[in-house]
Amino acid sequence: MSDTPDSAVRTYTEQHRTAFLDDLAAWLRIPSVSAQPVHDGDVRRSAEWLSAKLEETGFPVTEIWETPGAPAVFAHWPSDDPDAPTVLVYGHHDVQPAAREDGWDTDPFEPVIRDGRMYGRGAADDKGQVFFHTLGVRAHLAVTGRTAPAVNLKLLIEGEEESGSPNFRALVEERADRLTADAVIVSDTGMWDESTPTVCTGMRGLAECEIELHGPEQDIHSGSFGGAVPNPATAVARLVAALHDADGRVAIPGFYDGVAELTDSERALFAELPFDEATWLRTAKSRSASGEAGYSTLERVWARPTAEVNGIGGGYQGAGSKTIIPSSALVKISFRLVAGQDPDRVQQVVRAWAEAQVPAGVGHRITFAPATRPCLTPLDHPALQAVARAMGRAFGQKILFTREGGSGPAADLQDVLGAPVLFLGISVPSDGWHAPNEKVELDLLFKGVETTAHLWGELAAALR
Amino acid sequence: MSDTPDSAVRTYTEQHRTAFLDDLAAWLRIPSVSAQPVHDGDVRRSAEWLSAKLEETGFPVTEIWETPGAPAVFAHWPSDDPDAPTVLVYGHHDVQPAAREDGWDTDPFEPVIRDGRMYGRGAADDKGQVFFHTLGVRAHLAVTGRTAPAVNLKLLIEGEEESGSPNFRALVEERADRLTADAVIVSDTGMWDESTPTVCTGMRGLAECEIELHGPEQDIHSGSFGGAVPNPATAVARLVAALHDADGRVAIPGFYDGVAELTDSERALFAELPFDEATWLRTAKSRSASGEAGYSTLERVWARPTAEVNGIGGGYQGAGSKTIIPSSALVKISFRLVAGQDPDRVQQVVRAWAEAQVPAGVGHRITFAPATRPCLTPLDHPALQAVARAMGRAFGQKILFTREGGSGPAADLQDVLGAPVLFLGISVPSDGWHAPNEKVELDLLFKGVETTAHLWGELAAALR
Structure with missing residues (x-):
């Protein structure tokens, strides 16, 4: 040497x-x-x-x-x-x-x-x-x-x-x-x-999915029908709200299966780095740090799997207002994966969970992009x-x-x-x-x- | 006469x-x-x-x-x-x-x-x-x-x-x-x-609001930062999910203040109408009826106040995927009001409720359009x-x-x-x-x- x-x-x-x-x-x-x-x-x-x-x-x-x-x-x-x-x-x-x-x-x-x-x-x-x-x-x-x-x-x-x-x-x-x-x-x-x-x-690895929910065949009048039929924009919001529990953990059953937990020595090594949260937040262009309870910011971004909404949309998003119940809504979610997680298995549990969130009277389509381990x-x-x-x-x-x-x-x-x-x-x-x-x-x-x-x-x- | x-x-x-x-x-x-x-x-x-x-x-x-x-x-x-x-x-x-x-x-x-x-x-x-x-x-x-x-x-x-x-x-x-x-x-x-x-x-009357939530100053990378900063698209979804309780009632404190409840004779008169739900659903272009527990479809659309999402949006909504945490997200909500509700008071309780839903580290802007009694x-x-x-x-x-x-x-x-x-x-x-x-x-x-x-x-x- x-x-x-x-x-x-x-x-x-x-x-x-x-x-x-x-x-x-x-x-x-x-x-x-x-x-x-x-x-x-x-x-x-x-x-x-x-x-x-x-x-x-x-x-x-x-x-x-x-x-x-x-x-x-x-x-x-x-x-x-x-x-x-x-x-x-x-x-x-x-x-x-x-x-x-x-x-x-x-x-x-x-x-x-x-x-x-x-x-x-x-x-x-x-x-x-x-x-x-x-x-x-x-x-x-x-x-x-x-x-x-x-x-x-x-x-x-x-x-x-x-x-x-x-x-x-x-x-x-x-x-x-x-x-x-x-x-x-x-x-x-x-x-x-x-x-x-x-x-x-x-x-981290990556699994990406798009979930599209379908309500009325076309946008319908929120005065004539509001309060009496399922609204796919509300449904997609409820699905997203159900993604995490109160501790910031991903609430999809089976999502954490196999996750390699941080060892004490890995946590100790991370902690040796001259991390300054204020500096990190400036880089993140964000006002505050938040995430899974029990983990530091670095542990959250490096060693924990996540579910992040990359995009959500449905109905009228322009200036002013439009009194409709939208025909459809979608959300794009990316999951970052850590060692021990199998992307195929993650896709399976995400699909099963998402399908269980869809209310009666709402159609759905769930698609996954090719995953990265x-x-x-x-x-x-x-x-x-x-x-x-x-x-x-x-x-x-x-x-x-x-x-x-x-x-x-x-x-x-x-x-x-x-x-x-x-x-x-x-x-x-x-x-x-x-x-x-x-x-x-x-x-x-x-x-x-x-x-x-x-x-x-x-x-x-x-x-x- | x-x-x-x-x-x-x-x-x-x-x-x-x-x-x-x-x-x-x-x-x-x-x-x-x-x-x-x-x-x-x-x-x-x-x-x-x-x-x-x-x-x-x-x-x-x-x-x-x-x-x-x-x-x-x-x-x-x-x-x-x-x-x-x-x-x-x-x-x-x-x-x-x-x-x-x-x-x-x-x-x-x-x-x-x-x-x-x-x-x-x-x-x-x-x-x-x-x-x-x-x-x-x-x-x-x-x-x-x-x-x-x-x-x-x-x-x-x-x-x-x-x-x-x-x-x-x-x-x-x-x-x-x-x-x-x-x-x-x-x-x-x-x-x-x-x-x-x-x-x-x-x-019914109408109160319309737009709620915009602001996270990072610009879209940021969901790999580098995902899991560790608030995501405004997730926050807006949680806000929408909190709009209703499990019985389909609007969960905003004070929202129902003053609402004129249907009398027995009004309900009896509605029930005399030759209402056929299958026909109504065809008109509503919807697969199923749903709404506030304890009320019929006609009662829901005619005599009950509602909160409907007219539009929701944030982040990337195009084809394929984009691994970002979006900088902002918005929702447009219209509230149909019934006799006894004061639109000014409704705007107040909606604003107070919405502000209470905004998580730490997320900015907000809430605007109301002129209301209709x-x-x-x-x-x-x-x-x-x-x-x-x-x-x-x-x-x-x-x-x-x-x-x-x-x-x-x-x-x-x-x-x-x-x-x-x-x-x-x-x-x-x-x-x-x-x-x-x-x-x-x-x-x-x-x-x-x-x-x-x-x-x-x-x-x-x-x-x-």
Whole structure:
């Protein structure tokens, strides 16, 4: 584990700093906005640019993988050690839309370095985080004197993450034989803040449903009929009101089946984070925190399943009034899931519960979107400990642990490949993902390089 | 009361049948659609036509009253009896929009007589019902040999009823000294059906409010924040769910204060009506009846106050899903009020209740539209009995009693003038108000003429 001395890695990184930043800037200049068809060619150019750069880095195998949408990039650098474990790195080369007039101080696709930061769309999400792997693996080889990495290193960098990864799972399933791995490293998240390096240990899963209730065949007069027939808007409201109990727990029977409860040590680790509720509320743009009784705010968003109304609607919503009983009403509810919950089972209990809420004389239609599984790596997993060690060496600090409240395609990799997912995300909340003036802190970018330089040795030892 | 023998009235009416129908057809040809600015000139033409016709009928005073919108017509025929009571007839000369392509078999503004019916926009709502008063008062004079009516007869025929009567209350308040009356006759409703002549005894009032709840400053990510901040869509649903108790009663403290309970005789009279729930449900386009426990369907819509959601909305309502906690949500609720309820007091208790439902960390804005009072004439009121007697003589049948679940400008007349409101509506549900192929049954039209021919003598005696 000391085959990549910290100081040697740092020196190597320093020496290649300028060329590395020039290359990243060149990539950021390609506006690979997957959501905007006008940029389809740019997304392809971005994939080709990355593929060429990975080849130049030394990957013997670099391929562009087509999908029905935007292309992904695959690269493979087999280890020279026949017993080496295999690690797959996930990231994405597409970016969010951006335009100067959205509030950018400079052209989002003409990166500039100012005050130790590089500004540009994709600087943090996710080109910067994908790119630190290229210099990282070269540093790993340079300071160890190896000709191939200590692990069989694979990269899968998709091109549709900012469009909801519509073809990602199918791609992974189709190419599963090429993607086999003992561990997956996802570099598309962040850490707590500039002075608190952290490793994320899991993400919540997601089940989404839409419930439509049908009352009268058409809107009817609330004077002539009001008080004497079921009102679907009232019915949908009662259904939503029944979602939670007085303690803020989801009141659907069976919803909590299998939920992995937080251990004392996980709660203790969360509590070590410098959490300030007032600051968090500013980020949440909310006036107060509330939720399931018996859990802290961080526990609620990271480790507890939820039911949130994303949208509700029915009847007249315009200016003024319209005295009708609406013909129909709907609600869209998303359930965040945690380790131990099975999305199929959740859909079953939600459906059964919702059907039981529908009053007589009201019709219903319940539909579910494809679900995303939760993923969670136990704190004592050797691969997770290896990631924390590599990061600790780069930062020279104790590494704390977080989770993500959101859900992502990482779960698909865990699902299809059957490998644990580790999150190596070196970005901070102020980086402005999806916002104007997205940037990456250059110091952190090079901490990312150093972390990955240490990581392959750490993982090879941990997974052996 | 026998100064207008039934047979003499019938003979007089028969003799003037053709000219009366020709005149009504001429009026229906004027497309006085108040909701469509292109017809502003037609609404004025309609007022002028009616004013001239009332003058020709014999009214010594006919005036066109301007409003900020469409003009109303006022007419006055003082009685020759110095002790005669004063009666004000209300109706409207504007009509709903209509176009051949909406499903009319013939031009809506080119009336035709077919199978004992006159088809045309306004035939029943409300030109036909206004117009039977013109022949009615002439029959009253002809068969009694009087030169002036047995009551001081006033007519106020507005031009904006189909546009929500935006200027009506102000007009009544401004002209209150010209409109003083001992009773108001509203001819703008209907009766139970072709074979069941009825008198409506009241309408419900209306209080409308919009409640907007505010959560995060903008939509926020339901993964990053879900489960830990208040969701305004959930809050609005809980508020709506708290509107009613398990018995379908409105659960707002103080809401039922003052409500005039149905008497046993009123319930018995309602029960005499040939009500068939399956038929009623077809009209309501609903699958089942439901509402306040302990009341029949007719009692629920006619005699009980209600709270109905007219619209609810918040967050994402489009196709697919969007994983947000919405920034705001709203609900529009209309309360139908019955005799004994004070709309100001209802607004107060609704506001207090709604504010108490808003959870911590959620902002709110509650607004009320101008309210409409309920109106109800007691069954034993002499003027109501006079209307029923006049109608009974025309129909040769027992007259039953109904109410209206809706709300209307009649309440403004009751309010401002302090006079009881009686409903003389001779139209049937099949007349197609606001629908294509609106028609009036000629037999019923002439029953209206006969009823009004008897009415002034009956009322003069009853109110003396």
